[in-house]
Amino acid sequence: MAMSPRIAFLASNTEAAQQARAQMAARYGDHKPDAADVLCPLGGDGFMLQTLHRHGDKGKPVFGMKLGTVGFLMNHYRDDDDLVERLALAEPAHLRPLEMLALTESGTSTGSLAYNDVSMLRQTRQAAHIGIDLNGQQRVEELICDGVLVSTPAGSTAYNYSARGPILPLGSNTIALTPLAPYRPRRWRGAILKADTEVCFRVLDPYKRPVSVTADSHETRDVVEVTIRESRQRQVTLLFDPEHNLEERILSEQFEF
Template sequence: MSDSPRIAFLASNTEPARLALAAMVARHGEHAPDAADVLCPLGGDGFMLQTLHRYGHLGRPVFGMKLGTVGFLMNQYRDADDVAARIALAEPAHLRPLQMTALTESGTSTGSLAYNDVSLLRQTRQAAHIGVDLNGQERVAELIGDGVLVATPAGSTAYNYSAHGPVLPLGSATIALTPLAPYRPRRWRGAILKADTEVRFRVLDPYKRPVSVTADSHETRDVVEVTIRECRDRQVTLLFDPEHNLEDRILSEQFVF
């Protein structure tokens, strides 16, 4: 990368992010994402995920700056700093998303990527009944509860962590399988799987107990089967300031009491 990279600044719809966008463009110039060397989203983790979904196919490294409520995937915003100099010193974190394919009651099939997690949730007051297969082999005949999720290492500190799932080290080539408020089997707390494991969820009573699936923020309702595997043809690179890189943040989360 050159000493003066072309940076595409992108902003969420909040006023602080819009003001920061104007300041960054005035100082560093304006470039379209497909003509830039680096993408720089300004916002929170939600906007970072939107940026990855919209522009991840470009293969550009992403240096996000926090101007939102949550910024685990972002760097601190400092308008007085030289962003190009920070990017030159930044440390990369390489992430692969999950590929989700869902079959609905109507017979339609839909697919989506998830950089954080894929979660199945009951749609009504009725508990979900879900079968869990790994690489074609049944592992849980009937999981009864609110639902279940699969998380990447980067996403393991988000919804997965709040559901008492494990925090996964970055680069560990693993994914987390975590039940959501399980009633049966009551003592099952989930599993840590190899990243190349194919996970299939079967909704056992979809008409009486409807279930939806959400891949990051993309929801599909009334699903009967969901298959999840690591996406091998998509990788994104996030850039982080050396003093607060993503690997250290994930490690630190394992020592929060």
């Protein structure tokens, strides 16, 4: 990164984020994402994920600052510090998203990326019946549940952790497979898998027990089969202040009581 990097400031729709963007742009200049050296989203984790989905293919490092409700993937917003100095000292965290391919009842297919998780959820009052294959081999013949998800390490502290899934260390080259309110098999609590594992969810009774799938915030309804694998083509780099980097945050989550 250059000594005086070209920064693209992006902001959520909140008043606080928009005001911060105006102040930052006036102080440091503002560039289009395509022409910038670094992207600086201002908002919460939802806006960070939105930024990664929109601009992750540009290969630009991303230094987010929290001006939203949840900011696990963000740095603290401090308008009195030198942002250029913070960028020079920032530590990188390299993330690979999940690639999701879903087949629907109508025969259409849809693909999406997920930097946090891909979750299957029942659409009605009736529990979902889902079969699970790993690398083409059946591992769970029938999971009766509210749903099931696959999470990246960066996303393992979010929905996955709330569902009693494991927190995965950053750089562990693993993904988490976690059932949501499982009824049968009652004692199964999920698995930690190698990151290159291909996970296939098969909806066993899609007409009586319809299921949707959500990749981060992108939902597809009435799916019959969903395949998930870690992307080998896409990687994003998030930048964090050294005193509170992403690896430390993920570790600290395991010691909160």
